[in-house]
Amino acid sequence: MSTATPTRVRRAASLAEKTILGFIAGAAASIAVVEVVLLAQRVVGILVGPVSLTIPTTAPLDAGIRGATFDRVTVEVATLSAGGRTALVAAAVLGALLTVGICLVVAWLCVRVFRGKPFVRSATVGIASVAILVLLVALGVPTLEGIAQAEATAEIGSDLLPVFLVEIDPAPVGWTFALAVVVAAFEIGQRLQRDQDGLV
Template sequence: MNRTRNVSRADGFGLGLIATGAVSVAIAALVAVVRGAFEVFGAEVTVRMPADGGDAAAVGALDGIRTAVYSQTDIVVEQLSAGARWMLLLEGALPALATVGVCAVAWWLGVSLIRGRPFRKTMSTTIGVAACLVAAGGLFGQIFGAIARAMIVDRLAASDDGVYDFFAAFSLDLDLAPLGWGFALALVAMAFSWGTRLQRETEGLV
């Protein structure tokens, strides 16, 4: 027999606000993906490139700063290859999809709490999918971005090999934080799976 617990009006309002906020963030992430697609597939594409470093004279001239160098620079690229464009799109789209997945979990959990049934069969699966999206989206987004920049450097070097004085042939400063968040969400998914099993066993005793 299924039993639900009513939440207070204040709790219901707070949960509803969180669920609505999650939906809003998910929509904003999808809009950002679409906007990024238009930018990436435009005639000119602005790309932030990791630079080998150079003297930032304007900053170094400020009082209190001994020296200054730049480690990144924005370049406007023309005639970018289709492969590089898709890599740049995936760099932004994959983390955005991970955000959508986490927001979907937040919305579904909020609705389930409002209904007094947080331990649903689909909850652990939903959180598990979100964990995969966060880990894969965060890591592969960085990798695709690095590949795109390597393709840009290779294309620029075809006409002027002096580009290697400014940009590395391949540069990847991998941030493992998405993997850690993915593991944390995976543990939450397991906790919900056990909670669902315990809830079912408890209801069987009533």
């Protein structure tokens, strides 16, 4: 009786773990599909409709309330140039690629953990690819949006808006380095797993 109880507990824990992994993998895959659908909608909206852009101003603007100013304005441009729309489409695609990439890697890692062998080359390559995508999004999306904003500024012709401005958040660069460390850890785990399989 006492021997069977721990066995049942271990089986129940293993079943719960596998259920959770399956749920996470399914949720990640579903999010990836939804992101692709939303990307298609965003691309269509950028290509065929008026484009709304939030642009920093060259100087604070009076908000009409004492002591309050605006440092950004949202403009809607119906006749944005093809170059501006292309830049926005590229930024949207790049951002969606990161989301889809993360979801696919998470789903694949869940499958590998489910099988008991998470340290495989495909998982390492997947994490490395996500790290590269994070860096590309951190640098590429603000640059592409800056190009689109510059096109909108030229279309509007206002001195209150900058000719070209790119604002880059350094935080994703730090995430890239963190993921690079994870990739190195997976490389070590991969070698240890191969050695263990060789011993067996």
